[in-house]
Amino acid sequence: xxxxxxxxxxxxxxxxxxxxxxxxxxxxxxxxxxxxxxxxxxxxxxxxxxxxxxxxxxxxxxxxxxxxxxxxxxxxxxxxxxxxxxxxxxxxxxxxxxxxxxxxxxxxxxxxxxxxxxxxxxxxx
Numbered sequence: 001x002x003x004x005x006x007x008x009x010x011x012x013x014x015x016x017x018x019x020x021x022x023x024x025x026x027x028x029x030x031x032x033x034x035x036x037x038x039x040x041x042x043x044x045x046x047x048x049x050x051x052x053x054x055x056x057x058x059x060x061x062x063x064x065x066x067x068x069x070x071x072x073x074x075x076x077x078x079x080x081x082x083x084x085x086x087x088x089x090x091x092x093x094x095x096x097x098x099x100x101x102x103x104x105x106x107x108x109x110x111x112x113x114x115x116x117x118x119x120x121x122x123x124x125x
């Protein structure tokens with residue numbers, strides 16, 4: 001019984017020593033920078049850096065200018081081609097839809113006309 005008691009005391013002493021070493025490491029490892037701030041949703045808010053941006057450390061000057069954007073790949077529409085058309089002037093007649101493009105339905109004024117039949121009886125099997 002005394003042997004078990006001695007072993008338990010030795011184990012407890014080792015645990016206490018390890019806990020002290022851990023706590024000392026935590027105190028020394030505290031971050032030296034500013035505390036991270038969070039917004040109301042718990043997301044970290046980026047810290048604002050009042051110093052001006054530094055140039056490229058290799059060249060010793062400002063960063064090189066960015067290269068011009070690459071031309072689009074063939075068959076890929078450019079940004080100008082993907083822009084929606086300008087809205088029509090008030091009071092102007094609506095423009096007809098492009099050929100092969102179904103008309104866009106206005107949510108405020110739905111079209112209740114039934115679709116036209118292309119051929120045959122829709123109920124025939």
